[in-house]
Amino acid sequence: TRNKTNFPLKNFHEHQIYHLDECLKQSGICFTIIRFTSLQRYFVLPASFVIKAWKEKDKSSMTLKEIEANSIEIKSGFHPTLPYLIAVDHFISEWKVKNDE
Template sequence: MTIRYPSGQQPPNAGRAGQPIVAPHSSSFAKRGMSLEKEINDANRYYLATEQAVIYKKPTPIQLVKVDYPKRSAAVVKEAYFKRPSTTDYNGVYQGYYVDFDAKETRGKLSFPLKNFHQHQVDHFRRCLAQGGVCFAFIRFTTLDLTYLLPASDLIAFWDQQGRGGRKSVPLTTIKDRGFRVKAGLNPVLDYLPALDQLIAANQAKGADHE
């Protein structure tokens, strides 16, 4: 099966039997986020098995271009395109709250580059927050081995400031101040529910202040 990307290019190793499909980016960029993503996926499976939360990674949309039907009961996909995801990577339900987030990693030591996000993701956060969802950016500083949940409202604020000529990154000091630290655990290795509990409590406190 031929799978193409929106630019019309094929991945570097397309057509090799048994070889994984790799996006046409540099190897360092392509691998960014995979370690964090795996830890989140493992944590989500644990939370599901222990009935603590139901959170899933959204599948990457694929547009089918050419499909053969050698048999009436079977279809063979010959060509398809990866479509850009329209929203964030993860969503689900935790203690009655709709949860929505995206996971990013950076090798930077002083700040998180906003270029790691896209306008459609920020717009999605806005819509979810307007409906009372709990939204955040899962950010890891790989060199420092630090992981935080940054509320989507803070990410949006920096994004909007960027559009008005502000800085193009979120300082680590700000993430430490406004975010919630995710500490390493045993099972799961990345136990992020305690940090999520803190975020929910902070949101509730803000809501009480406005009543």
């Protein structure tokens, strides 16, 4: 998005949210990579947070503060261009800890 303070939920389509939700129900690892173009910032956001925001009927966007609090920021580079697997490893570790409790 070119917005500086929020990410519009209209960037997601209903079938995408449905697919993410179905994957989570099967214990899949689901996430989105969100880019704030004007800020040159990238975030790996768990699908569960996106789905929750989508289902809030009066919500039209996720604020940058919400995204910062619920995601892992990644920096673009040369190789790999977006090192999102670092964030995925973090999500897997959190999931294992949560399921071991």
